[in-house]
Amino acid sequence: MGRSTHSPPESGTTPVIRNQDNLKRSITLVGAIGISVNQIIGGGIVSLTGVAIAMTGGGVSVAYVLAVVAVIISSIPYAALAAAYPTAGGSYTWTARLIHPSAGFLLAWLLALGKGSLSLYGLAAGAYLHAINPWFNEAWVAISLVTIFFVANLAGSVVSARLGVFMMILMLLGFGTFAAFGLSKVNWAIYPEVMPNGFVELLSAAALLSFATAGAYGVAELGREMKNPGRDIPLAMIGGTALVGLIYVAVALPAAGVLPIDRVAGEPLSTVAEEFLPHGMWLFFILAGAIVAIISTMNAELLWGTKALLAASDDGWLPKGLGSVNKRFGTPHWLLVILYVLGITPAAVGVDISVIGTAASVFVQIMFAVLVVASLLLRYKIPKLYERSPFKLPLTLHVSLVFASVALSLYQGYLLLGDFDIRAWVAVAVWLAIGVAIALLRYPTVKKTLAEREVQLRNSELPRP
Template sequence: MSQEANLKKVLGLGDVMGIAVGQIIGAGVMALTGVAIGMTGSGVTLAFILSSIFTIFTTLPIAVMGSAIPTTGGLYRYSSRLLSSKIGFFWMLMFIVGNLTLAVYAISFAQYVQGLVPSAPIMPLAFLLLTVFFLTNLIGVKFAAIVEKVMVIVLVVALAIFAFWGMPEVNYAVFNAKDMFPAGGIGFLTAVALLSFATGGAQVVAELGGEMKRPGRDIPLTIIVTTVGVGILYAFMATIAVGVLPVSEIANKPLTDVARTILPEPLFIFFMIGGAMFALATTLNATLSWVTKGVLIACEDGWLPKSLGKVNQKYGTPHWLLTMFYVIGCIPIFMSVPLETISALGTGVYMVAGIIPIIAATRLPNKFPELYQNAPFKLPTKALYLICAIAAVLLFAQSYLLITSLASKYIYGTIIYIVLAALYVNIVGNSKKYGVKKNLDFFNEADSKS
């Protein structure tokens, strides 16, 4: 019996919206706004807006595929079924290493705790948070979704308070050509690329198609609505972040000092807990709810041991895969890798991988014309091709900027990993010993009945 069949269709639109918002609002805005200010000064507001527009382009093809063929582990399945099994698993290997960014959420959370309690230790707190949400997701995706919705409501209220109190305090004189582009065009575009880590994330709901009640409608609706809505909120927050205090005081720092300046003490504490900490906690929780799904299907396909993808029948969760990603998230914590390095490395690699499902979307109208035409959300074929081309160029350019901004050892390490991944795919894919499926269907029996 397929382990995928043990997953439960329990997620409604509200659950999925909560997961998407929780995924988007997280370490990106809380930890990387200061980093982006260091790169581009008061240009950070424009960088957030441009990044959100780019994100819409790069996620629309996923929305189209998710509407036409909703399934578990969507991005892996689209890559392996619409292109080839080998290409699909190569995407998976890039995706796995990209999730070193799990550590970003946990470390940033600990930094905000330290903003309230200066003596709080960063690394033990980060490890504790990662462990708590690892255990939460072991219990089941529905329980994790309920926790997510509660935290997201508190989170949105906290961020709205920050925006409401902060806008009257903004010095709009800082928004001039000199202060907006201190490092020139390259610095600005690198900041835009880095902030895709903040504005992206909604597309991950395509991983949960097998656990959603109405995936064909809810996947594209969630991706578009949450990306646009959160992007607008980010623009307000970035304006406040850079317009209240001098750039030199907030560059490469979290939003703690800005919040302390504009908010009364009780609201400052509420923002730090319900805003900053919940933003990071919701993203970590949301990530663990979907991150295993594509790997689960890869196990079914024979690329990895099937025992690794075993799903607990009581809770409907892939406990060994959750444990694998838990360990991946712990590695940067214990190695004390800087936040900006983890973010640039993980996001850069993930963007390289992201080109593959974008290319896969161009195969959808010809390979599954009936499903494409009957999808609740679709684009004219020529428009789809144009958007996919734009998305691929954007992803390549942004990944190049991020990866080349790293220290040499990380660049060489990334290149070596990519080469080894390609070798593994060819060796395993050509070996009968591993039994990798050659004719791959999109659905298991449970999917086909939905």
């Protein structure tokens, strides 16, 4: 009889002990959909819709449609990869195993910098609360909220997933109220021009909004904590993105069509909502819609955002103690601290929302380009794993989606790079230089670790003596 891959290896080898093995399988389909919807709807729509209106006027709803289509094209092969190979920190693990370990580490390192987006959500929350009472300072609101959810996530994914379902219901009610009242107030006869700044600017807005629509990928990072990842990841990613896309269009139409463009361009949704919602409903939209959407995204990002670095630390890229998982709560507390520092820094130093959003969108495009290629490589490098998957793609469709996704990601990334300011370039350059230095120094150790683990896994599959 063959030995299970979870059995102890043969004598003479040391058992594989990884921090991620202390994570708990506690997330159900409902929890996965809650995390997915929260991550998509969250801070993106309430922080970037006004920015997109400034770019493309009445075309903001078209930009959302283009963004959703592009994200779904990438999400299908991404979901196929995640369903076949569920793991903690998939963005690192898949890239490291299917492309190269150094590429996996550098992708995880870059995505960690992207957690500066926590400031984006916090600053957006500050803008909405400031609309209620000018006493609220946007930067302090951002730092306070990130701090609160950093502490909350130390309690573990069970608490976070359950809280996420409740938040999802609240914000769907909030945005449903905005859409229902707002659509009835749109004067369709004089709806603003769709492309006042040209087609390229419309595509640039769609590229920016891809960050607001691509949040479902975060659920794939939690494969190690799901009860049925092969089924739940594709449903949460693809279904969640399509559902939220409809909600986005219903919100974007009145956002651009009720007031003159110059009054809503670059402004939070609370500005136009005040025009058509009774005061009580306006407060409900801000608190149950916008604020809950923002904090739910913070919650979800802190829930999955550590997983790639956790997997990287297990392979030796970072000190193993840095990836330690608290055995009581099942959370990587030191990695959460790192994300917390990265998350509050942009708000603390005064970086603008549009700059944070642009940088985060670029990182998402890079991630999609890398991982859809990895999804195709899985078919050839680990064919047995792919064949066992409950979600497989025909080869022709798979290849077509990968080529389309890579082309879209590269083009959207190119459009977004034009909006980088000097601070963004410096931050990315310094962060990547540190990452490359770590990769060069640690690769020999990681290579040895991975080789030893491969021997242990082969030994564990030997027949019993």
